[in-house]
Amino acid sequence: MLSYRPGDTLAHRLDPRSKLLVQFGLAVAVVGYSSWAGLAGATAVGLLAVGTARLSPLAVLRSYRVVLGVLALAPLVAGGALGPPWFRVEPAVRSARLSARVVPVLLVSAAYLTSTPVRETRAAVQRTVPGKPGQLLGVGMALVVRLFPVVLEDVREVRDAIRARGGERRPARTRARLLTVRSLARALDRSDRLAVALRARCFAWNPTLPPLSFARRDYPVLAVGVALTLSPLL
Amino acid sequence: MSQQHESVDLVGDETAGYFARAVLIAALTAALAQVSIPLPGTLPPFSLQPFGMFFAGLLLGPLWGGLALALYVLVGVAGAPVFSNGNAGPGYVLVGQGTGGFLIGFLVGAVVSGAVVHRGVEPRDLGDASVPVQIAGLFAAVVVVYAIGVPWLSAVTGLPLPRAAAVMAPYVPLDLLKLGVAVAIVEGGHLVRG
Numbered sequence: 001m002l003s004y005r006p007g008d009t010l011a012h013r014l015d016p017r018s019k020l021l022v023q024f025g026l027a028v029a030v031v032g033y034s035s036w037a038g039l040a041g042a043t044a045v046g047l048l049a050v051g052t053a054r055l056s057p058l059a060v061l062r063s064y065r066v067v068l069g070v071l072a073l074a075p076l077v078a079g080g081a082l083g084p085p086w087f088r089v090e091p092a093v094r095s096a097r098l099s100a101r102v103v104p105v106l107l108v109s110a111a112y113l114t115s116t117p118v119r120e121t122r123a124a125v126q127r128t129v130p131g132k133p134g135q136l137l138g139v140g141m142a143l144v145v146r147l148f149p150v151v152l153e154d155v156r157e158v159r160d161a162i163r164a165r166g167g168e169r170r171p172a173r174t175r176a177r178l179l180t181v182r183s184l185a186r187a188l189d190r191s192d193r194l195a196v197a198l199r200a201r202c203f204a205w206n207p208t209l210p211p212l213s214f215a216r217r218d219y220p221v222l223a224v225g226v227a228l229t230l231s232p233l234l
Numbered sequence: 235m236s237q238q239h240e241s242v243d244l245v246g247d248e249t250a251g252y253f254a255r256a257v258l259i260a261a262l263t264a265a266l267a268q269v270s271i272p273l274p275g276t277l278p279p280f281s282l283q284p285f286g287m288f289f290a291g292l293l294l295g296p297l298w299g300g301l302a303l304a305l306y307v308l309v310g311v312a313g314a315p316v317f318s319n320g321n322a323g324p325g326y327v328l329v330g331q332g333t334g335g336f337l338i339g340f341l342v343g344a345v346v347s348g349a350v351v352h353r354g355v356e357p358r359d360l361g362d363a364s365v366p367v368q369i370a371g372l373f374a375a376v377v378v379v380y381a382i383g384v385p386w387l388s389a390v391t392g393l394p395l396p397r398a399a400a401v402m403a404p405y406v407p408l409d410l411l412k413l414g415v416a417v418a419i420v421e422g423g424h425l426v427r428g
Contacts, residue, residue, distance in 0.1 A: 002323065004313055020311075020324065027328040031389065066319055070331035074391035077401060091394070098392030102329045109325025113313045121312035136253060140305040143257045144264070145314050151258065152265040159269060172271050172280045177415050179269070180285050183262060184419075191258035195251045203250050205243040 002063050002113045011053035011115035015214050016124040018221040019116065022049070023108050025228025030101040032232025039100055045228075046104030053111040060110040067106065071099040118145050123212045135205055143194070151187055158182040252298045252357070259290050260305035263340075264316035278404055280412075283318060284379070287340040288372055288416040291347030295357035299348040303341040310337075332393075335386025336379060343375030350374050360420055368420060372413045380406070 006012075011019070022045075030042045050057050061068065079092025119142070126138030162178055170178075214222070245253070263286025271280035286306065290299035310316045311324045317337070327334050350371035351363050360368070380402065388398035 002313075003315070023324045023328070027325075067321065067326070067331050071391065074332065074393055077397060078391070078393050091392075095392030098390065099332075102325075102332075102390060105329050106323075106325040109323040109328075112325075113323045116313065118309075118312045118314065121308075125308060136301060137304065137308060140253065140257050140260070140301065141308050141312060144260045144305050144309045145312070147257065147261040148264045148309070148314060148316060151261040152268060155262075155265040155269055172273060173411060173415055175271055176280060176282060176285075176412065177419060179271075180266075180282065180415065181419055183265070184285075184289060187258040187262040188255070191254040194257060195247075195254035198245070198250045198254060199247060202242060203245045205245055 002060070002110050004117050005114050007054070007115065009052060009054045009115060010217070011049070011111050013215070013217065014052075014115075014221055015212065015218045016112075016116050016120045017128060017212075018214070018218045018225060019112050020121075020124060021225030022221060022228065023105070023112060025225040025231070026108055027105050029228045029231045030105060034098055034101060036097065039097060039104075042101065042104040043107075045224075046107030049108040049111040053115045055110060055114060057107065060107055061103075063110070064106050068103075071102055074099045118142075120212070127212055132205055139203075147190070147194075151183075151190070154186045154190075155179070155183045158186070252294065253301075255294055256290075256298045256302040256305065259286060259294065259299075259302040260309065262286055263290070263303065263306045264309065264314070267316060267318045268320065270318075278408065280408060281318065282412075284340070284376075284409060284412050285416060287344045287375060287379070288347065288413070290344040291371060291375055292351055292360060292368065292416065292420060293357065294344075294348060295352040295355060296345045296348035297355045298357065300341065300345040303344045307337055307341055329390050332387040332390040333383070334390070336383035338386075339379035339382035342382060343378045346378050347371040347375035365417060365421060368417050369413065372416060376406075376409050376413060379409075 026042060026045055030038065032038075033041070047057060050060055075092040075096040078095035079087050079089065081088055122138050122141045125141065126134045128134070129137055158179055161182075162175060167175055167178065263283065266282035266286055269282055271282070273280055287303060290302040293299070294302060306316060307327060310322050311327055313322050315322045317326055317330075321330075327337055330337065348357075348371070351360075351368055352358050363371075384398050384402055385395065387393065387402065388395045391398070393401065
């Protein structure tokens with residue numbers, strides 16, 4: 001699984017906002033230019049991004065194997081026909097080309113994931129979205145990251161308890177109801193305690209933000225991001 | 235010794251309460267995305283993920299329910315493995331396995347169902363919303379999820395739109411079943427808080 005690794009590569013030193021803009025721009029560009037030439041250009045950008053994070057492209061593709069496996073089914077579904085000739089090449093090739101566009105987006109995403117700690121993304125969101133909404137999104141992200149493993153553990157405990165009582169033999173509807181009711185009740189209990197804790201710690205609209213600033217090296221990256229985002233208009 | 239005084243703009247108690255609920259519903263959506271119930275035969279597994287969207291809309295209304303799902307998506311973008319099968323990253327939201335549209339659909343669906351059920355920004359007591367209104371709200375959410383997800387799937391994978399719809403069709407009855415379960419949970423009084 002791809003996750004943040006501390007390091008000192010160029011990707012690590014870039015501002016998260018420039019990196020996010022490039023990813024967004026690349027996704028827009030691959031939709032705008034879905035020709036083979038566009039695909040080759042986007043793949044070059046993807047490989048460049050992986051290079052700046054010093055990742056092996058093959059290792060990245062291996063970690064996305066489930067995603068890629070599912071995508072590989074699309075050309076088979078698109079080419080299949082219910083009558084003779086049973087399989088048509090042209091729609092399958094078209095679908096394969098469109099599915100291949102996903103690869104460069106995933107490559108850039110891998111470079112982002114391995115080079116950006118969650119707190120930097122939080123700071124980027126908080127700086128980009130102004131005022132109270134940005135503040136709630138920023139604090140909320142930090143809390144969800146911290147609470148997700150706890151809630152996941154709650155849900156697994158409930159599931160194991162249902163299994164231990166022979167719940168596997170009950171219909172899916174009943175199992176879903178039991179699992180959801182118990183998990184939701186636990187989550188709501190936790191939210192009550194979280195609300196008390198937030199109030200006790202003077203949860204304010206104007207706390208100190210983590211520092212984040214654009215350096216000189218960010219400007220070319222930002223320019224690439226803007227160019228990619230606007231590319232379908234050119 | 236100098237002292238610095240800065241006025242602290244405290245968040246109101248009610249807002250802090252809704253915010254805490256949104257955070258926990260986001261974490262619960264992430265947790266439910268990791269758990270699914272296998273079904274016999276060739277049926278797709280019974281994923282519990284839509285329950286996050288359903289309860290965000292039902293319990294929190296359009297604003298706070300929308301915040302809950304926005305937090306879920308953002309935390310995934312930031313790299314926490316909260317999407318199904320432990321996936322994460324901006325690339326997964328933008329394209330996924332062609333499934334990125336369903337993630338955005340969950341966010342919009344929570345806002346739509348919250349707006350239908352609560353008819354305003356502030357969440358009201360669910361006892362005041364009749365069962366048909368709750369069903370209508372959740373049904374609208376399911377429609378929104380497919381209306382965004384299916385064309386997105388078609389655009390990413392190059393499947394013609396009718397074929398993309400056919401690929402997703404087996405999931406529709408399961409989602410309607412989940413809708414029924416969600417309303418039954420609310421009506422059964424399982425969520426009444428002391």
